[in-house]
Amino acid sequence: QDYSNLFQNHQFADFQVEIQMQNNKNSIFDCHKCILSSRSDYFKALFNSQMKESKEGKVLFSNVSPLIMNQILKYIYIGEIEISHENAIELLIESKKLLLDQQIIQTVTSFIKT
Amino acid sequence: MSRKMILRVPKFQEPKRMEKSEAQRLWLLLKDAIVEVQHMNASTLSFEELYRSSYSLVIAKRGDILYTGLEEVNNHHTKNLLDKIAQAVDERFLIELNSQWQQYKLQQIMIHDILMYLDRMYVKEPQLKVFDLGMFKWKQNVLIHSQINDRLVRMLLGLIHMERNGEVIDGALMKSLIQMYVDVSLKEKETYKQEFEERFLLATSHFYKSESNLFITNNSCGAYLKKVEIRLIEEEARIKQYLDESTGPKLIKACEDELIANHMQTMIEMETGCRTMIQNDRFNELKLMYRLFQRVENGLVHLKNEFAGYVRNEGHKIVNQPENLKDPNALITSLIEIRNRFEKTLSQSFANNRDFINSVNTAFESFLNENDKLSESLALFIDKKLRGGFKDSNDQEIDVIMNKVILLFRFLSDKDVFKKFYEHYLAKRLLSGRSFSEDLERTMISKFKQECGNQFTSKMEGMFTDMRLSKDALDGFKNYLQTSVEMGKLPKIDMSVRVLTQGFWPTFPPHSCTLPPLLSQYCDLFTKYYCHAHTGRRIIWQTNIGTAEVTFRLPKKTHVLALSTYQMLIMLLFNDAEKLSLKQMAAGTSISFMDIQRSVKPLYSGKYKVLKRTPAVEKSKELSENDIFELNLNLKCKLHRIKFAATSQTDSEPERQHTRQRVDEDRKIEIDAAIVRIMKSRKALIHNDLIVECTKQLSSRFVPQTSMIKKRIENLIEREYLERFPDDRRRYRYLA
Numbered sequence: 001q002d003y004s005n006l007f008q009n010h011q012f013a014d015f016q017v018e019i020q021m022q023n024n025k026n027s028i029f030d031c032h033k034c035i036l037s038s039r040s041d042y043f044k045a046l047f048n049s050q051m052k053e054s055k056e057g058k059v060l061f062s063n064v065s066p067l068i069m070n071q072i073l074k075y076i077y078i079g080e081i082e083i084s085h086e087n088a089i090e091l092l093i094e095s096k097k098l099l100l101d102q103q104i105i106q107t108v109t110s111f112i113k114t
Numbered sequence: 115m116s117r118k119m120i121l122r123v124p125k126f127q128e129p130k131r132m133e134k135s136e137a138q139r140l141w142l143l144l145k146d147a148i149v150e151v152q153h154m155n156a157s158t159l160s161f162e163e164l165y166r167s168s169y170s171l172v173i174a175k176r177g178d179i180l181y182t183g184l185e186e187v188n189n190h191h192t193k194n195l196l197d198k199i200a201q202a203v204d205e206r207f208l209i210e211l212n213s214q215w216q217q218y219k220l221q222q223i224m225i226h227d228i229l230m231y232l233d234r235m236y237v238k239e240p241q242l243k244v245f246d247l248g249m250f251k252w253k254q255n256v257l258i259h260s261q262i263n264d265r266l267v268r269m270l271l272g273l274i275h276m277e278r279n280g281e282v283i284d285g286a287l288m289k290s291l292i293q294m295y296v297d298v299s300l301k302e303k304e305t306y307k308q309e310f311e312e313r314f315l316l317a318t319s320h321f322y323k324s325e326s327n328l329f330i331t332n333n334s335c336g337a338y339l340k341k342v343e344i345r346l347i348e349e350e351a352r353i354k355q356y357l358d359e360s361t362g363p364k365l366i367k368a369c370e371d372e373l374i375a376n377h378m379q380t381m382i383e384m385e386t387g388c389r390t391m392i393q394n395d396r397f398n399e400l401k402l403m404y405r406l407f408q409r410v411e412n413g414l415v416h417l418k419n420e421f422a423g424y425v426r427n428e429g430h431k432i433v434n435q436p437e438n439l440k441d442p443n444a445l446i447t448s449l450i451e452i453r454n455r456f457e458k459t460l461s462q463s464f465a466n467n468r469d470f471i472n473s474v475n476t477a478f479e480s481f482l483n484e485n486d487k488l489s490e491s492l493a494l495f496i497d498k499k500l501r502g503g504f505k506d507s508n509d510q511e512i513d514v515i516m517n518k519v520i521l522l523f524r525f526l527s528d529k530d531v532f533k534k535f536y537e538h539y540l541a542k543r544l545l546s547g548r549s550f551s552e553d554l555e556r557t558m559i560s561k562f563k564q565e566c567g568n569q570f571t572s573k574m575e576g577m578f579t580d581m582r583l584s585k586d587a588l589d590g591f592k593n594y595l596q597t598s599v600e601m602g603k604l605p606k607i608d609m610s611v612r613v614l615t616q617g618f619w620p621t622f623p624p625h626s627c628t629l630p631p632l633l634s635q636y637c638d639l640f641t642k643y644y645c646h647a648h649t650g651r652r653i654i655w656q657t658n659i660g661t662a663e664v665t666f667r668l669p670k671k672t673h674v675l676a677l678s679t680y681q682m683l684i685m686l687l688f689n690d691a692e693k694l695s696l697k698q699m700a701a702g703t704s705i706s707f708m709d710i711q712r713s714v715k716p717l718y719s720g721k722y723k724v725l726k727r728t729p730a731v732e733k734s735k736e737l738s739e740n741d742i743f744e745l746n747l748n749l750k751c752k753l754h755r756i757k758f759a760a761t762s763q764t765d766s767e768p769e770r771q772h773t774r775q776r777v778d779e780d781r782k783i784e785i786d787a788a789i790v791r792i793m794k795s796r797k798a799l800i801h802n803d804l805i806v807e808c809t810k811q812l813s814s815r816f817v818p819q820t821s822m823i824k825k826r827i828e829n830l831i832e833r834e835y836l837e838r839f840p841d842d843r844r845r846y847r848y849l850a
Contacts, residue, residue, distance in 0.1 A: 043164065045227035049163040059162050097169055099230065 007077035010016055015047075016058035017073070019066045027066035029073055039076040041099035068094055075104055083111050124678040132174035141179050144228070145187060151224050152191050154217065161228065169231040177236035184229070188248055192218075192255035200261040208269060211262070215252070221296070222248035253298035253305060266291065267310060271317045278321060278348075289356035296358050303360060311361055314366050318349075322372035330377055334386035336399045342373045342406055366409075375410040381418050392424050392459065400463035414469065421464070422473035425456055429481035433488070437604050442491035443498055450518045453478070475621060479525045483817075489528055490770070491533035494517065496558065500543060502550045512554065520561050528816040530784070533570060534777045537564075538620045540574055543657055544581055545612065552578070576618030584612040587644060594643045609636050613644065613653070620776070624813045625658040627679070628704045630686055658709075666724065666756075668747060675724065680705055680713040685724070688745050693728065697739040700702060711737050715757045718743065722751050767794070783824045788812055790835055793848035801827075801844045 006012070013030035020026055036043035046053055053059045061069065068090045075081040075095075078090065083091060092108045147164050150156060171180050195214050202210035226233060226245040232442060233244040240249055256262055257472050270291060273283045293307035322345070332336045353362040381387040381403065391399045405412030432438060432452065438445035456474055464470045482488050496519055504512050526532055543549040556578070563571040629637065642655050662682035666673045679683065683703040687694055694702070700710050714737070718725040726746040788811045792804060799807070805823055812818050827846070830836045839845040 041230065045230055046161045046165070049156070049161045049224060049227055051156050051159045051160045051164075053156060061162065062161075063166075097166075097231070099234065 003032075003077040006032060006035065007074065014057065017069065018058055018060045019064060020060055020062040020065075020070055026060075027069070029069065031073065035077060039100060042097070064094055065090070072098065072100070075100070080108075083108060088112050122729055132170075133178060137171060137174065137176045137179055138220070140171050140176075141183055141480070143167055143185060144180065147228070148184070148187050151221050151228075153186075156224060162602075164228045165231065168229050170235050172232050177232055180229070180232055181236065183243070184225070184244070185247060185251070188251040189255065192251045196261065197255050199256065200259075207265065208287060208291065211266065212287055216290065218252060219250070230343060242300070249298045250300065254760050257294065257298055258309060259274075263309060267313055270310070271314060274314070274352075275317070275321065276361050276654070277352075285355045290358055292358065303358065306358060311358075311364070314357075314361070317365055318365060318369050319372055322369055323376075326373050330380060330384075335381050335384050335388070335391070336386065336396070338377075338381070339402045339406060341397060343402060345369065345373060346406075370410050374406050375411065378407065378410070378413060378416050382416055386415065388420050389424065392421060393453065395459065397459065397462040400459065401465075402469075404464050404694070414467070417464075418467075418473050419472050421459070421470065422477050425452075425474050426477040426484075428452055428482055429478060430484065433481050433484050439485075439487065442487075442494040444521075445491050446495035447524070449482075450515070450520060453518060453521065478522075479527070482522065482525045483527045485532070486521075486528070489526055489532035490535045492522060492526070493532055493539055495519070496544065497539040500550055500555060500558065501548050502768075504550060504554060516558055516561055519558075520565055523562070524565065527813075528777075529566065529570075530780060530816045531774075531777050531812070534773050534780070537573060537577075538773055540577060541619050544577055546661065573618045576615060580618060581612065582613050584614075587611070587613055587634060587647070590647065591640055591643050595639070598639070604635060605632065607632065607636065609633075609640070611640050614656075616654075620773075622656055622659055625706065625709060626704055627657060627683060628702075629657060629682070668749060673749070673751065673753070674755045676755060678713060678758075680709055681717060681758060684710070684713060684717070691746045693742050696737060699743075700739075707739065714743065718746075722749060722753075722756050724749060724756075731801055780812055781818065781822065782816065782826060784812060785818055785823055786830060787824060789823070789830060790848075793846065794838060796848070798839070798845055800849045801846065804846065 010030035013032055015031045015033045015036065017029040017031055018026050019028075033043075037047055045057065048054070067093055068087060071081050071087065071091060072094055081091070088111055089110055092105065092112065095104050095108065133814045141625065144164060144167050150159060168180060171177060194432050195218070199207070199211050199214055222245055225248065226243075229244050237243055241247075257266075263726065270288065273288060292306075292310065296303050299305040299307075302390075326338075326342075329341055333341070345365070346369060349365055350362075353365060354361060377412065380387070388400070390396075391403070404414070404417060407417050429449075429452065432445070432448045435445075438448060460466055460470055461472065499515065503628075507515070521531060523529070538605060540555070543555075549555055553619050557573050562574075572621060588709045591611070637655055637657075645651060657679050660679040662679055663675050663678055663680055664675045664685055666675050666685075675681075675685065680703070683705065684699050687699060687702045691698075696707065696710055696714065699705075699714070700707050703710075705713070717723070718727055723746050725743045728742050728744055731843055785808065788808050789804065792807050792811070793799060796807075804827070805820055808823055827836065831846075834849055836846045839847060839850055
């Protein structure tokens, strides 16, 4: 029903999301273009752009932690997210930047408000 | 208490106030990238980097730098493009414009993608969205620039003109350039409408105005219609191929106006036009005309009126043709023929349009009632068919003819007159045994019943019942005779009697005659028998409509003559006399002189002459009282049985008058009944309203004359059913 399989075993993955780390040990997530683009207008535009990323098949993020990215991707694939007081603000910022759907933005916002 | 601990939400870090220099750096980065995009060098750029830059500017509330900067870059770029495009000559112009436009559009999509965060979070009405801003700049600096717009529209219209004249043009190029006007329109395609569509429609009208005027003067209407159809198909294709679909209805309307609406009158009146087509049953051309006229306002009204007018005219001719007036059969046959013909036109050309059918029916109604002969002619037509005219037709054909009869009948306004004639001829058929088939008689009657209800046919059905009961009565009478005492004394004759219920049958003009004693005795016997079996009934003998068979003994041969009662009486006189004058015949039989004349005529002037006139005179000469006749003993005839027509087939004028009179009598009763019915329910009514109401009630049976209704009102006042109001003489009151 959902894409948890794909999220876990990365079969047929055709795109990499790389997180730049201070120690140069970058985290890499293997992803599927079709799934990313269906949930995020940011990724849709990126794949369409015919710029560097779409040519190389990967994107490099610098200002985000792998934990947050993992949650975001989990939401994109499975529709679930673990919100805690520690990650809430960062989740909100990142989901807004990546232009995810309104549902997650509202959920996180209302979590922060309570 | 512990809650406080958990609620240790990390403090939201207000992004650090961005330094102006940092903002400037980010903008320059983006600007360079945009310029790269505009030079189609996007592949080395990092989407994430650019997106993040724009994102950072927006969340640092520096979107304004980005937005105004973008506006400037677009402005600059489009101005450069203008020069490039404007320099292109001739056909290169369109190609250059198109390729620049296609590239520009792609670039704008890319720029929009990079600045998506700006577009979503920063841009607020009335600012234009990022992509729309790009379109607007193109429109402002390129498309509607004086060096471009007019030149472009003229070239586009020129190409369309060429295509309309049969040349091949580049449809894809047209589509792209025309779509450009739609794309740069911010709302409701206003640029497209103002700059292109309006001029295009004008050019279209102009083109078709001159083409249609020229074509219709040099070609037949049929050719013109075909041309119009092709043109409309072409324009439909044009819409699909390269125009915006919103132009469709307007373009088609413009074409229809020029090609159809403006020439409708001409197409109807021109020599090869609508009239000729109808006259010559050109179904396909008419069908095309119908289809095309249908597209314009009031188009069908013109066509319908023309058709209905033709129908009325043709009908009028048939109804008033002298030959048809003499021959009811020919009249009805030709009416059925034109009905068939027009029905074919209606179904083949006019899609059986309700309005058309109605107006044809109205036309039929008007000419069928033009002369009062039609009721009788129709009755006579059926009479002939039912006397054997159907012999060679199969069931289906018979049904078709009967339905046509019903159809014509439906248009008659004086259905009561028809009914009287029909009953009259039906009675004659039944009594003379000339009806071809009882089944067919009943089928015909059931059709009238369906059309007009029980009341209309109850008398006719009564006649059939009488015929059946008469047969039973006659069988009973024969048994009675065998057991009767008196029978032994009488010579045996074969007598057949029909008992007709008064009221079901038309009343025949009363005639008297003296029957030979033998027959009288038989009649008395039957009366005695019948009145015994059915007490309370009274029998009135109508011998004059009977028939008789008489044995005619000649020296060498014996014949059986089938005669009418009168003819029998006349012939019997010759048992006792050799020569008789007409006067003597009348005296011997008590038949009126006129009936004598009519009865004798077939006996001496027909094919087989049993009487001869002495001295012999010309046949045509009118008979007079003193003409003398004797038996023709030299009769030469191979037949054993010779049949003589009782009278001529159609009724004589007096009989017809008689039928008419009876119709009038019946009408008086119907009108009386209607007036009383109305007044009973309304109690009081003004004269005119009463007349209207009365006419309406009776219209299914006949159209009463106002003068007749007036007379009946007077009559009812005399009989104290109604009275006038003393203060208002125009109002009537019902007297219960």
